[in-house]
Amino acid sequence: MAVLVPIDGDGDGEGEGGRAKAVTDPAPAPAPAPMDMDGDRGALDVLAPAPMAMDLDRDRGRDRDGYGDGEALVASTRNGRGRGRGHLNDLPEDILAVILRRLLDTRAAARTSLLSRRWRHVWKWVSGLFLHHYQPHDSSIVRAALAAHAVHAVTNINKLYVVCLRSATPDAAASWIRVAAPLISGELAFCNRASVPFHMLFDEVFSDPIEERGALELPCFTRATKIALRLGFLGLSLPPSGVFAALRELRLSFVRFHGELTLDDTVMPFLEGLEIYSARGLASLTLRLKHLNWMNLSAVRGLLRLNAVVPRLKFLTVSCCFRSSTWLVAMAGVCIVAEELQVLKWLDWYCPRLIKFSQMPRLYVLSxxxxxxxxxxxxxxxxxxxxxxxxxxxxxxxxxxxxxxxxxxxxxxxxxxxxxxxxxxxxxxxxxxxxxxxxxxxxxxxxxxxxxxxxxxxxxxxxxxxxxxxxxxxxxxxxxxxxxxxxxxxxxxxxxxxxxxxxxxxxxxxxxxxxxxxxxxxxxxxxxxxxxxxxxxxxxxxxxxxxxxxxxxxxxxxxxxxxx
Incomplete structure (x- = not known):
């Protein structure tokens, strides 16, 4: 392993004219995953199974105290007086957490726990988690990461991004979403069937028949501000009770509904943005949201009724929802009350007898x-x-x-x-x-x-x-x-x-x-x-x-x- 060691000066890079050179250091022997003194060893086994090739403390088997010299990671630096050094290991935990978040990979961040004892829980300071799981029936890696983060986390999770490359089952998805619900104070993003190209997923909107993949009941996220779910045509339903008290933005794509969906101020009292993109099975959509500012409905196949009372709505896009001949025969009507609307993008079929708009005196742009x-x-x-x-x-x-x-x-x-x-x-x-x-x-x-x-x-x-x-x-x-x-x-x-x-x-x-x-x-x-x-x-x-x-x-x- 190539590392930086000090040459010239007093041997640690602090001498006058101290500088560093690269030398080849034999790779350390594989080390076992660190013992978990707080009961979350299983999470580390899952998240960080591979040993790290670098020991931040440079103790080579000595008892780690978290205060090693760190020359393996950062070379000695010179200041105006010729002395001083910059050690990654000397940074405060919150700064280290910012650095680890930039990895956009929680598995890699967790592996830093092998660097030194001080780094053992640093990854749990990271406020954004980016997780993958590959087995449709097994999302234990996501649950373990959430549980481990919850034990020592100083900050709440302000972004959780979970990707499943294959088609996750509803039970596998629900098992980690239930764990995440009380922990998230910011954004939740879930992408299911991520390995399927976008255009193939879009084709499924208009394909007959479509594979039945089961349904997921979304728990109540009381503190989440944004939820974005790309479900790969898993079914979705809202919880029978509870208030999404902090939710400002809801994006649902490639979702399968089962009939009706109602969103109102009793469930989402401060919702400002709503997007439903490439959905099936949504026959009736009812909205009573006084804070809604923008809405995008696109490729919602089978939508027969839309009733929206959204007095503060300013931006509305409706595209490819009402074009099929089936809809023209069975439609129940559209009524949109949005007196503050400024931008209307109606990229769809229109008939004044069946589609009613309120007066929109502030309308500025029409598409x-x-x-x-x-x-x-x-x-x-x-x-x-x-x-x-x-x-x-x-x-x-x-x-x-x-x-x-x-x-x-x-x-x-x-x-x-x-x-x-x-x-x-x-x-x-x-x-x-x-x-x-x-x-x-x-x-x-x-x-x-x-x-x-x-x-x-x-x-x-x-x-x-x-x-x-x-x-x-x-x-x-x-x-x-x-x-x-x-x-x-x-x-x-x-x-x-x-x-x-x-x-x-x-x-x-x-x-x-x-x-x-x-x-x-x-x-x-x-x-x-x-x-x-x-x-x-x-x-x-x-x-x-x-x-x-x-x-x-x-x-x-x-x-x-x-x-x-």
């Missing part, structure tokens, strides 16, 4: 379900009218966001752009395209004919890799004279922003049209996709047709913000 300007499938003719009905519900919105899909292979499909007949009175329009390499200029101009008073236009180009170029006379480029459009007057338009710009000629053609019809543009911002190599020269090209008073900014988005 609507995907729109198909060209279509060949029957579902497109169903979704487009739904989108149009929702737009007509609101007379005035500050910002409108629309996701527009253009199919990869259009053939001779007729345009469906006329499916949108009116837009609200808006100031900001954000169009995000999934165009698969097709032209989208005609679709943009059609939308602009219904909102000529906007001041800000944002166009998000395709984030994904282009498909094959569309054939000549493709439907996406109709009408063919859109590049010569002189009928639109955008006098209020001041800023145009284009994202994921790829340098295609049709993208530049759209910019030329916008500059021509909007004489008041003062700023053009282009963020290029990383596949566009000539982005640094693009600014000069745009300035060649933009007005002199228009500011042109061109940049390239970092790879982390783009997809191929």
């Amino acid at each position: 609507v379900s995907p729109f198909y300007p060209y279509g060949r499938h029957r579902q497109h003719t169903k979704f487009n009218p739904s989108c149009d009905r929702l737009l007509k519900t609101f007379s005035r919105i500050r910002c409108l966001e629309m996701l527009v899909f253009i199919e990869p292979h259009l053939g001779g499909v007729n345009p469906l752009m006329e499916g949108i007949t009116r837009l609200p009175d808006i100031r900001f329009l954000h169009l995000q395209f999934s165009a698969h390499g097709h032209v989208y200029g005609a679709s943009v101009l059609y939308m602009l004919t219904m909102c000529t008073g906007i001041s800000n236009l944002k166009i998000g180009g395709d984030r994904y890799k282009d498909q094959d170029v569309c054939p000549p006379n493709c439907s996406c480029d109709q009408p063919p004279n859109w590049r010569d459009n002189k009928d639109i007057s955008m006098r209020s338009l001041r800023e145009v922003q284009m994202l994921n710009f790829r340098g295609k000629e049709h993208e530049l053609d759209l910019l030329r049209v916008l500059v021509r019809v909007a004489t008041g543009i003062r700023r053009i911002r282009i963020t290029c996709h990383r596949s566009f190599a000539a982005w640094e020269r693009l600014s000069a090209v745009i300035r060649s047709f933009a007005r002199p008073e228009t500011s042109v900014e061109v940049s390239q988005a970092p790879p982390s913000l783009q997809r191929q």
Whole structure:
């Protein structure tokens, strides 16, 4: 084993000019797991079965007193007077606990108990536990770690993160969750079936049949502030009694419910955030939560009734919950009372007869379900009218966001752009395209004919890799004279922003049209996709047709913000 030992000076690195060099030290003989003087030897056997290769006290078998010289871990250092040293072993326990938490692996943190007697319980000072178990029927390693931490812990657990790579049984999950419930004063996160890719789990939302994996009853966490459960389609039910008095955020994903779920102020009196993502079996959801600030319901298959009285809700997203034909036949209705709502993202089917919103005078942003300007499938003719009905519900919105899909292979499909007949009175329009390499200029101009008073236009180009170029006379480029459009007057338009710009000629053609019809543009911002190599020269090209008073900014988005 390579360690650092002092050379020059007085032999311990404290002499004038003391320094350290690396030498090879024979590996120590395997040591047994330390005896547990407090009765939690079993936990250490499970968490730290492998002997450590480093003895922090350097006592080589001597009785450990926790005050060894520590040169094996930290070399001698020099201060302004030439003397002094920094020893990891000399740090206070709370600082050591912070260091161990950064390992994000409680098993590794527990192994430090073999370094010295002083380190025996340091891992139990760590306020965040990160645990794995691999056997579906056996979560004893998690229970043992929680029990051992509870014996000597100076601080409560403010984060518990448990991962099961395979499909844990309800009994195995419940056994450690019951132990954790009184210990957690912060966050609980549980990820079941972690080895299954995300897209495969998502496919199970809409698969028939699905394997029955049993149900888990969640105990009452009286002090937890956040609970995030990714259950891999284990069943879930709430306790029949008890109050989640400190809970502020609840996230449930890949969960299987059994009929109804009710969340109200008697159970979760201070809940501020709720997410239910990719769930099955939830037919009826009732919410009476006066402190709820945001809510996200996405891919909740089989939801037939939603009744939410959430007077302080400000952000609401509903996506892919009400699209199946089964729901349209059996639905019982949706009623949402949210007078303080500011952002509504309704990316779903909408019918004003069955879906009721309260008055929302503070509504600022509206996002609507995907729109198909060209279509060949029957579902497109169903979704487009739904989108149009929702737009007509609101007379005035500050910002409108629309996701527009253009199919990869259009053939001779007729345009469906006329499916949108009116837009609200808006100031900001954000169009995000999934165009698969097709032209989208005609679709943009059609939308602009219904909102000529906007001041800000944002166009998000395709984030994904282009498909094959569309054939000549493709439907996406109709009408063919859109590049010569002189009928639109955008006098209020001041800023145009284009994202994921790829340098295609049709993208530049759209910019030329916008500059021509909007004489008041003062700023053009282009963020290029990383596949566009000539982005640094693009600014000069745009300035060649933009007005002199228009500011042109061109940049390239970092790879982390783009997809191929």
